[in-house]
Every structure is written in C-alpha cells, then in structure tokens.
C-alpha cells in the first residue's frame with residue numbers, strides 16, 4: 001500500500017506568495033498595468049491581475065508569459081470593466097477559460113484549452129493553439145491565425161442571439177466540431193498547399209447544432225456521419241464575410257482573396273443523432 | 281410490416297365497478313393512457329399493457345375503486361429465464377434498441393446496510409437524551425488543514441493557519457444531483473426551497489440553474505459536467521460549491537442523453553442547445569483524460585470562483601475507486617463524491633444500470649481507508665450517494681467514513697415518486713420527471729418543499745436519537761468510527777473491506 005506521510009505537494013498552490021510581495025513585478029502607468037511574469041507562478045499572476053482591476057487597470061501588458069495558466073479566468077468579477085490583455089510569450093492552458101467579456105491578444109502561441117467554456121469577450125492569437133480550443137464555448141469570438149490541435153469546438157453552444165464564433169486560419173486536427181450544439185466555426189486552411197486536404201478526421205461527429213464553414217479541401221471520409229454538406233447561402237456569406245474581415249484585420253491578410261474562394265457549409269443532419277438507438 | 285408485440289402486461293388494473301362513479305379522474309391522471317371512458321357504453325375501460333404501476337390513479341380515485349398490482353400471469357417458472365429477462369429480450373427483438381430505464385438498480389445485490397448494526401450505550405457510559413441535551417449534526421464540507429496554529433492571548437483565541445473554504449450544513453444530508461431537464465422545474469425548485477429552508481444543499485445536476493433560481497445559489501452545489509450545460513461565470517459564483525461530474529452510479533462510464541422530448545424552450549435556454557434536440561453529455565469530459573487534466577479543470581474552477589468555493593469531484597463507484605480518489609485529492613479536489621451501484625437516474629441503459637459499478641458501502645469503506653492510509657483523508661470530505669433509504673443507512677455511512685450523504689430517490693419519493701422507473705419516458709404522472717406542463721403543474725413547490733423539509737427533519741431527529749443512544753452528542757464523533765458498527769451475516773472478506781468486526785466480536 002502506498003504511504004506518503006504528511007503533506008502532499010500542491011501542484012498549483014505550493015509556495016504561492018502573498019499579494020503584497022508581488023507588486024514589484026508590476027509597472028502601472030495610468031490605466032495600463034505592465035506585469036513581468038518571468039518569476040511569477042500562474043496563481044500569482046492572476047492574483048495580481050485581479051488586484052489591478054480593483055485598482056482601476058483597464059489594459060494589461062503581460063511580458064514573458066511562459067505557459068501561465070488561466071489568464072483572464074479570475075477576472076470574472078460581477079459588473080467588470082471590460083479590459084484588454086496583451087500577452088507576450090506563450091499563453092498556458094485554459095487561456096480565457098470561463099471568460100466573461102474581456103479581450104485577450106496573444107502575441108505568440110497558446111497551449112490547450114483556449115476559451116474553455118468562455119461566456120463572452122474576444123481572444124486573438126497571433127500564432128497557433130493546442131487541443132480542446134473553444135470547448136463548450138457559449139459566447140464571444142476567438143480568432144486564431146495558424147493551426148489548432150485536436151478536439152476543437154467540442155460541444156459549442158448557442159441560444160437565440162448569443163452565438164459564439166471561432167475562426168481558425170490554418171487547419172485542425174481530428175474531432176473538429178464534435179458534439180457541436182451551436183455556434184459558428186470557420187476553418188480557413190490558409191496554410192494548406194495546393195490540393196492538400198485539411199488534417200482533421202471525424203469532423204462534426206455527433207454534431208447536433210451550429211454550423212461549420214470550411215475553406216480548402218475536405219474529403220468525404222473526413223466527415224462524421226452526423227453532418228451534411230451544403231453550399232453557403234446569403235445569410236451564411238454575411239456571417240463568413242464579417243468574421244473573415246475581422247480575422248484579416250487582426251492578422252494582416254487580404255480578406256477579398258480569402259472570400260473569393262469556395263466554402264462548404266456543414267450542418268447536422270439530425271437534431272437527435274442518437275435518438276434511434278433506444279427502445280422505449 | 282406490422283409486427284405484433286409479444287409483451288405481457290406488467291400490471292393488472294382492477295376497477296371495482298360497484299365503487300366506480302365514472303368521474304374520469306383516473307383517465308385524466310394517467311399520461312400513459314391506461315384508462316378511458318367510453319360514452320357509448322357509459323363505462324371506464326382499462327389498458328393494462330399501458331400501465332406502469334405508478335399508482336397515481338389509485339391515490340386520486342375518490343372512491344378507492346382501483347387496485348393496481350403486479351400481473352400474476354407469468355411464463356413457466358424458470359430461475360434462469362425470469363419474466364423480466366424474457367420481456368426485455370422480446371422488447372429488443374421488436375425494436376433492436378438499447379433498453380432504457382429510470383431510477384436505481386433494483387436487482388438483488390447484497391445491501392450491506394441491512395447487514396450492519398449500530399451500537400448503543402448500556403450501563404458503563406450513559407446514553408444522552410437528545411430532547412434535553414444539545415446534539416450537533418452540523419457538518420463542514422471541504423478541505424481541512426493538516427494542523428491548526430493558534431494564537432492565544434488571554435481569552436482571545438485566533439486561528440492563524442490559512443483555512444480553505446468549507447460549507448456548513450445543518451444535517452449531514454444533501455440532495456443529490458438532479459438536473460432541471462431530467463426533473464421538472466417544479467421539482468427542481470422544491471429541492472432548492474427545501475435545502476435553503478433546512479440549511480443544507482441541493483445539487484443542480486448538469487442542467488444549469490435558471491437565473492431566477494440563483495437566489496438559492498447559497499444552498500446549491502453547481503455541477504460542471506461533460507456537456508457544460510448552463511455553466512457561466514455567475515452560475516459558478518452564486519453557488520456554495522462547484523462539482524465536476526465525471527460519472528454517475530447508475531451509468532458509470534457513459535454519458536447522458538436527455539431525450540429531445542424533454543428539451544423544451546426553457547430547458548433550451550438554460551442549457552444553450554436548440555429546442556427539441558437531444559441534450560448530449562459526452563461520456564468523458566473532453567478536456568479530462570488524466571488526473572493532471574482533472575487538476576487543470578479543478579483549478580480552472582477555483583480560478584473562476586476566486587478560490588472561494590470548495591470543488592467537488594463526483595465519480596461512480598468502480599473497482600479501483602480508492603486509487604482514483606487518491607488521485608482526485610492530489611489533483612486538488614476538496615470533496616470526493618462517490619455514487620454507488622444503486623444510484624438513481626432519469627434515464628440510463630438498463631444493462632448498465634443493473635450490471636456496472638460496486639455497492640456504495642464497499643466503495644466508501646475502501647476509499648476512506650485508502651485516504652487515511654495515505655495520510656490525506658483530511659484534505660477532502662467524502663460525500664456518498666446511491667441507495668440510502670432511511671436515517672439508519674445515513675448514520676451507518678457516516679460511521680463507515682462519510683462526511684455526509686447525498687439523497688436522490690428518497691427526495692423524489694417524498695415528493696410523490698413511486699419508483700415506477702419510467703422517468704425516461706417524460707410522462708411522470710407525479711409531475712417530477714417530466715417537462716409536460718399538464719403534468720408538471722401537479723407538483724406545487726410550496727407543498728413539495730414542505731414534504732422534503734419534513735423528511736430532513738424526521739431523519740435528522742432519528743439520527744440524533746441514535747447518536748444519543750450511543751452516548752455521543754456530535755455527529756463528528758461517529759464519523760469514520762467503525763467501532764460503532766458490527767456486521768451480521770457477512771463473510772470475512774466483506775468484513776475486511778468494510779473494516780468492521782462481526783457482531784459479538786469485541
């Protein structure tokens with residue numbers, strides 16, 4: 001039998017310093033707070049950011065971010081001011097998880113879980129992002145310049161006017177849009193070579209709501225059984241155009257070039273993909 | 281081509297014609313359409329093949345004219361091929377489907393509560409009379425520190441150790457996760473009202489918490505499950521505690537499908553999925569494939585709630601629960617929730633409900649032991665669910681190491697449920713497991729919550745009586761105190777797993 005005596009090491013909270021020991025890592029200039037994250041643990045960084053909001057910060061510049069987790073998550077303060085967070089370095093897991101309205105720009109890449117169960121706001125990533133991007137996202141927008149990993153947009157949701165949007169400039173790995181229940185996902189494939197197909201298999205498996213738009217080649221066998229392929233219609237083009245323009249503005253692409261290409265539209269064939277397997 | 285059903289009716293509907301006044305109450309009460317009035321014959325007719333035995337009509341018949349009982353008609357007696365097995369098989373031959381069911385496992389697995397007895401004081405240490413002396417049932421859920429540092433200055437005692445958040449409940453009984461969607465708005469609200477009146481908690485399940493009910497948040501454990509339905513920052517922050525649902529005792533290892541029939545516009549709003557779609561909860565949480573991933577989500581939730589709430593992780597009781605529980609504690613869980621083999625459900629494949637998982641008694645005893653052996657038992661509270669029927673079961677669970685008990689079926693039964701197991705049909709005649717407005721309005725939250733409060737009061741009194749009999753005046757003193765338990769009719773290995781002596785052993 002395993003026996004460890006006494007205290008277990010806390011993976012996250014071990015040796016977290018008190019907030020008053022951390023102020024030396026911030027430079028405040030009016031509404032701008034600049035934090036050097038080099039020596040900070042993620043909880044310390046998030047403690048500091050929360051403190052800064054209470055002190056009136058409206059804009060953050062985070063320097064030397066090396067995998068710090070949950071940036072933006074702790075800023076779920078009721079009636080918050082919407083702040084902008086500029087991240088230099090690599091944002092850690094669960095960037096903007098449960099985010100409620102702030103804007104985050106990553107000047108670099110992000111790890112797994114970007115926008116996990118995000119409620120509102122905007123995340124812009126000038127690079128790539130890891131797995132489970134936009135999982136269960138409920139609102140707001142995410143723009144990612146390059147590729148995303150596996151299991152993107154799983155169980156994204158929507159209700160009435162609250163419709164989350166994810167735009168990915170590159171390609172995606174498997175299980176893209178799995179179990180999607182709402183939202184709009186646009187996959188642009190800008191970095192695909194001539195005639196190269198997207199990487200993802202099982203696209204839209206178990207999908208029962210929302211819409212996926214894809215530019216670039218996708219073979220039939222890459223699609224889940226629960227999706228049907230359509231041509232985008234006028235309403236669709238409106239949405240694609242609006243978001244591709246925003247995407248292009250963020251990352252300096254020519255939106256007309258992107259929009260002049262063919263897009264396909266994927267929607268669920270059934271709202272009850274597994275309704276028939278049960279005996280009542 | 282039409283295929284005739286070979287099913288036998290499950291129940292007999294006996295209408296005593298001399299008593300029946302043809303008021304048609306039974307016809308209106310039965311959503312399964314088991315009764316029908318025929319004008320031409322001026323007579324009530326019964327459709328036994330439709331009756332589910334929920335007894336609603338019997339209770340509401342003004343003249344007590346009805347008797348509903350299990351159908352005595354049976355196949356040739358066969359210990360192997362029972363009636364139920366034949367019926368299930370025929371149903372599958374007719375539909376090709378997975379058989380669904382509701383409520384908890386009804387099979388004859390040993391119920392260990394019925395093989396454990398409690399102790400009482402005689403002569404050598406006096407029992408306590410709870411009517412005259414204070415009895416403490418208050419329980420704190422959450423992580424406890426390894427040690428306490430005190431600063432004592434005369435009469436002024438200060439705790440200097442930094443404490444982690446705990447939730448206080450007035451009785452060690454909490455309403456288990458039942459989602460708005462699986463149960464009606466009225467039933468859901470009744471649980472919230474009762475929890476808040478009595479000073480305990482209800483669990484929202486995975487279907488969110490409608491905005492106007494967030495005032496009950498202080499008494500809510502809010503769930504974050506694989507479908508992440510209704511999980512917004514306010515939902516997390518209005519709560520008493522947050523629970524990550526990994527599994528459920530009635531269906532370990534599989535996800536949930538709330539059938540489209542139950543996804544009304546209101547459900548659609550709280551869950552943020554299109555009306556009429558199946559609400560699909562994937563089997564795993566797709567961001568959790570390891571203990572390290574679990575830790576990620578635990579801390580994401582702590583971050584989202586500013587480290588102000590205990591975070592619970594709920595798993596189904598399975599073979600290696602002790603090792604998993606140890607990992608959960610190390611991952612940062614403040615509460616370990618275990619749901620056993622007999623835990624209920626709104627809908628689950630019958631084959632899974634009846635065959636997967638282990639009894640909660642065994643899971644509880646082995647998890648508690650493992651955490652104690654590893655010296656980390658104080659780091660998490662243990663909440664157990666799945667098969668508690670009365671206050672005796674509750675007290676035995678606490679003596680076996682639980683901090684508190686989750687009750688589901690008892691709460692439903694208090695509101696009117698008769699364990700008919702048809703929750704998955706969405707036609708619950710008691711207005712509990714349905715979204716049909718004609719049925720849900722049968723349940724008045726003012727009355728149903730009183731029934732629930734009465735239940736909590738009755739059980740709490742009984743627990744105090746039993747504690748008093750043991751000569752103990754605080755539930756804390758019996759927690760994990762197996763000396764107060766003895767086994768009756770159990771094998772050595774069972775006593776060993778439970779960590780209790782046999783009756784007569786001193």
Ligand code: SF4
Nearest residue numbers: 300301303304306341
């Ligand atoms: S409720 Fe009773 S009295 Fe009324 S019709 Fe039905 S059986 Fe007859």
Ligand code: SF4
Nearest residue numbers: 697698700701703708
């Ligand atoms: S909740 Fe309703 S449908 Fe479910 S077992 Fe109880 S009475 Fe039957």
